Structures are given as C-alpha cells and as structure tokens.
Amino acid sequence: MPLVLGIETSCDETGVGIVRDGGLLADEVASSVEAHARFGGVVPEVASRAHLEAMVPTVRRALATAGVRLCDLDAIAVTAGPGLAGALLVGVAAAKAYAVALDVPLYGVNHLAAHVAVDVLEHGPIPEPCVAMLVSGGHSSLLLVEDVTQTMVPLGQTVDDAAGEAFDKVARLLGLGFPGGPAVDRQARAGRPDAIAFPRGVVRGAPYDVSFSGLKTAVARWVEAHEGAVPVADVCASFQEAVVDVLTAKAVAACRERGVEHLVIGGGVAANSRLRVLAQQRCDAAGLRLRVPRPGLCTDNGAMVAALGERLAATGAPGSSLDLPADSGMDVREVLCR
Numbered sequence: 268m269p270l271v272l273g274i275e276t277s278c279d280e281t282g283v284g285i286v287r288d289g290g291l292l293a294d295e296v297a298s299s300v301e302a303h304a305r306f307g308g309v310v311p312e313v314a315s316r317a318h319l320e321a322m323v324p325t326v327r328r329a330l331a332t333a334g335v336r337l338c339d340l341d342a343i344a345v346t347a348g349p350g351l352a353g354a355l356l357v358g359v360a361a362a363k364a365y366a367v368a369l370d371v372p373l374y375g376v377n378h379l380a381a382h383v384a385v386d387v388l389e390h391g392p393i394p395e396p397c398v399a400m401l402v403s404g405g406h407s408s409l410l411l412v413e414d415v416t417q418t419m420v421p422l423g424q425t426v427d428d429a430a431g432e433a434f435d436k437v438a439r440l441l442g443l444g445f446p447g448g449p450a451v452d453r454q455a456r457a458g459r460p461d462a463i464a465f466p467r468g469v470v471r472g473a474p475y476d477v478s479f480s481g482l483k484t485a486v487a488r489w490v491e492a493h494e495g496a497v498p499v500a501d502v503c504a505s506f507q508e509a510v511v512d513v514l515t516a517k518a519v520a521a522c523r524e525r526g527v528e529h530l531v532i533g534g535g536v537a538a539n540s541r542l543r544v545l546a547q548q549r550c551d552a553a554g555l556r557l558r559v560p561r562p563g564l565c566t567d568n569g570a571m572v573a574a575l576g577e578r579l580a581a582t583g584a585p586g587s588s589l590d591l592p593a594d595s596g597m598d599v600r601e602v603l604c605r
C-alpha cells in the first residue's frame with residue numbers, strides 16, 4: 268500500500284498530511300491566519316513568507332506524528348492549484364525537492380478534487396458518481412464527480428463572492444473579526460433566522476450558479492439603517508439562513524436532476540452548523556445520502572492532498588513532470604497536472 272505525503276499551501280494554511288491505504292497517519296497544519304487578521308483578509312505575500320518558514324518544520328512534525336521516515340514514502344502529492352500563486356509556489360517547490368531527493372513520483376493535484384477526496388479518510392471510498400459542493404473563502408463550486416482521480420465536471424459556481432468571503436465580509440461589517448464564519452455561526456445560534464428577510468442569491472438563466480454580493484449589500488444597508496440598535500444575533504442568523512438556504516437548495520436540485528444519490532460537502536464553510544443541519548434535512552427529504560467530513564478535514568489541510576495522491580498512486584497513475592507549474596487558475600476539470 269503506498270505511503271503518501273501531501274502538501275497544501277494554496278492559501279494561508281501550511282498543511283502536511285500522511286496517508287496509507289485510506290488511513291490518516293498525520294495531519295499537521297500551521298496557519299498564518301493571525302498574521303492576516305488585522306487586514307481583514309489573507310495578504311498573499313504574508314502567506315507566502317509564512318509558508319516558507321513553516322514548510323520544513325511542518326513536514327518534520329507530520330513524519331514524527333506518523334512514526335515514519337522520509338525514506339519510507341512512496342510518493343509526494345502537492346496542491347498545484349488553484350490558489351494564490353506565490354503561496355502555491357512554496358508547496359510545489361518543496362514537493363519537487365522531496366520527490367527528487369527520494370526518487371519517488373510527484374503528483375501535482377487540484378485543490379478542489381482534494382477537498383472531495385478527503386472524505387475517504389472519514390467515511391471510506393468516495394461514492395461515485397456524486398455531486399460535490401465546495402464552499403470556502405476562495406471557492407463556491409457545485410461539481411459532478413464521476414471519478415475523483417480523473418475529472419470533475421463544473422455545474423455551477425458563484426458569480427461574485429465565495430460563500431466564506433460573504434461570511435467574512437458580513438462579520439467585518441458587524442465588528443466580529445476575521446475569519447468571520449465561525450463568529451457568525453456562533454452569534455447566529457442566539458438569533459432568529461426569520462427575523463430579517465434577506466434576499467436569496469439566485470442567478471437568472473444559470474440554475475446552479477449563486478451570487479452573494481447582493482446579499483452582502485442588503486446586510487450592509489440594513490445595518491446602516493439600524494445604526495446603534497443592531498440585533499447582531501438576528502442579523503447573523505438571517506444572513507446565514509440566506510446563504511445556506513440557497514446553497515443546499517441548489518446542491519439537492521443538482522443531485523436530483525443528475526440522478527445522483529450522494530452529496531459530498533467540503534471547504535471551510537462546510538464547518539457551518541446550520542449548513543450541516545439543513546443539508547441533512549433536505550437530503551433526507553429528497554432520499555439522498557449526505558457526506559460531510561469533520562470540520563478539521565473541511566478546512567484546508569495536507570491530509571486531503573495526501574488522500575487524493577494516495578488514490579492516484581494506488582491506481583498506478585503516472586506522476587507529474589518535474590517542471591510542474593504552480594497554476595493559480597487550475598481548471599477544475601484537471602485533477603492531476605501532468
């Protein structure tokens with residue numbers, strides 16, 4: 268069984284995971300999120316520098332946790348894209364160095380496919396075909412997955428802000444800090460989801476696309492109009508409901524229309540408590556099976572990259588070439604960069 272080390276550096280998390288035979292041996296993450304907090308969002312250059320500092324220590328920690336040596340590894344997997352160019356470059360360069368030094372295959376993989384593949388670590392083999400909904404600070408995508416090691420078909424995406432970005436912007440508006448998703452989620456527990464009728468971000472003519480910028484503006488206007496007496500918990504609950512209502516409705520509709528029985532949700536926003544509850548209710552009502560990895564595997568991590576790399580290695584896929592680029596705009600149809 269191949270022993271694979273996966274490296275993730277597409278955003279602000281330096282993640283290193285080690286996987287063997289669908290089992291997780293190590294999942295070490297060094298986050299630079301605190302360095303970005305005062306800017307209210309991830310600063311690419313700050314993230315790249317933090318990756319450089321964290322890379323080797325995080326690999327060492329992962330090896331120690333897994334109780335394996337570098338020379339035991341059978342392959343190295345790395346996020347080749349999409350993501351921040353400078354941040355990706357650090358992971359790709361490190362992965363190449365390890366692959367050359369150890370003389371093992373290098374798999375440059377798609378970040379979004381890794382978000383889907385990670386569920387193998389929690390719930391066993393990925394049910395294929397499935398629909399995957401990936402919602403994070405950088406992406407909001409609905410994908411049809413026939414085989415996660417081959418290709419994914421994009422069904423829909425956001426036409427403006429990503430779902431997590433909307434959470435972060437609304438949190439900032441309310442003075443809740445960065446990242447905003449967890450804070451909004453917490454506040455929302457004490458609020459009423461039907462307190463304020465915020466708009467649902469549907470896109471005419473594109474059944475699986477979503478839009479969050481109108482919602483964000485509606486929240487900003489509402490907060491402005493009620494200055495001095497903003498019921499923060501109600502605003503959070505009503506905003507959150509507007510986001511998760513649209514996301515879950517589209518995901519369930521995509522499954523039904525494509526005749527697919529399984530929905531997999533991933534990305535940082537999949538940690539949202541209301542999203543998890545509503546997705547489960549709607550899947551139950553539609554006779555669909557829902558799979559959501561635990562929150563720690565939903566946010567960016569190296570284990571997801573290792574999980575996809577291990578599947579590729581197990582199927583005997585040829586590795587990427589050593590001139591593998593860091594591809595910030597990597598197409599979702601491309602799971603493995605040659």
Ligand code: KG4
Nearest residue numbers: 403404405431446448535536538539566567
């Ligand atoms: O996947 P991730 O760690 O990084 C990328 O953006 O790729 O996702 C981070 C995003 C942030 O926007 C954060 O606010 C959001 O996920 N998030 C949440 C929750 N936890 C994290 N959004 C809503 N509810 C949460 N509980």
Ligand code: ZN
Nearest residue numbers: 382403534567
């Ligand atoms: Zn991600």
